[in-house]
Amino acid sequence: ILNVEQSPQSLHVQEGDSTNFTCSFPSSNFYALHWYRWETAKSPEALFVMTLNGDEKKKGRISATLNTKEGYSYLYIKGSQPEDSATYLCAFMHGSARQLTFGSGTQLTVLP
Amino acid sequence: KAGVTQTPRYLIKTRGQQVTLSCSPISGHRSVSWYQQTPGQGLQFLFEYFSETQRNKGNFPGRFSGRQFSNSRSEMNVSTLELGDSALYLCASSYKTGDYGYTFGSGTRLTVV
Numbered sequence: 590i591l592n593v594e595q596s597p598q599s600l601h602v603q604e605g606d607s608t609n610f611t612c613s614f615p616s617s618n619f620y621a622l623h624w625y626r627w628e629t630a631k632s633p634e635a636l637f638v639m640t641l642n643g644d645e646k647k648k649g650r651i652s653a654t655l656n657t658k659e660g661y662s663y664l665y666i667k668g669s670q671p672e673d674s675a676t677y678l679c680a681f682m683h684g685s686a687r688q689l690t691f692g693s694g695t696q697l698t699v700l701p
Numbered sequence: 702k703a704g705v706t707q708t709p710r711y712l713i714k715t716r717g718q719q720v721t722l723s724c725s726p727i728s729g730h731r732s733v734s735w736y737q738q739t740p741g742q743g744l745q746f747l748f749e750y751f752s753e754t755q756r757n758k759g760n761f762p763g764r765f766s767g768r769q770f771s772n773s774r775s776e777m778n779v780s781t782l783e784l785g786d787s788a789l790y791l792c793a794s795s796y797k798t799g800d801y802g803y804t805f806g807s808g809t810r811l812t813v814v
Contacts, residue, residue, distance in 0.1 A: 623802060635802025678744070687798045688757040693743040
């Protein structure tokens with residue numbers, strides 16, 4: 590059973606704060622690491638797909654880094670806005686079984 | 702372009718019955734995956750279909766099954782429903798194996814009473 594852990598479980602920040610979350614995954618037989626944003630009453634939306642050790646991806650104020658050797662990825666949000674409030678999910682794809690194993694998510698609330 | 706369409710959106714079934722859920726992927730996407738989310742649990746992988754073949758299967762009992770048609774539309778079936786099957790069922794499609802991420806549908810909320 591693959592273990593994908595995310596921390597913290599939930600986070601409240603003020604508008605304008607920068608924040609980051611952690612995703613830990615198995616460091617062996619890595620294929621890809623996905624990040625998704627899931628807003629209430631909507632569908633999960635893909636943010637990043639990361640495949641190479643040292644990858645850094647950016648989309649607006651959101652960025653992510655990847656360390657496959659030690660098995661972690663960070664998601665950063667710069668200058669959080671209320672519309673960033675959502676659950677952020679990471680998902681690990683194993684090299685052999687190409688299926689996503691999701692973490693339980695970090696629930697972010699940005700207070701105006 | 703149209704997104705991933707799941708029908709129905711909501712469903713109430715009685716214990717012991719069976720249910721079929723439908724998923725129409727984005728046009729051109731050949732991979733369809735199914736996930737279950739129950740309260741307190743993350744998204745749990747059920748199975749993935751690619752070009753009508755099941756490629757991967759999660760750790761669920763045989764009561765959960767699926768199939769994919771030649772137009773890439775997929776159905777999942779749950780037989781002999783149990784109360785614990787009450788969940789949000791999401792399907793997701795991608796062109797290949799999610800190399801560019803998966804596009805999720807809005808889900809089917811199944812309640813078993």
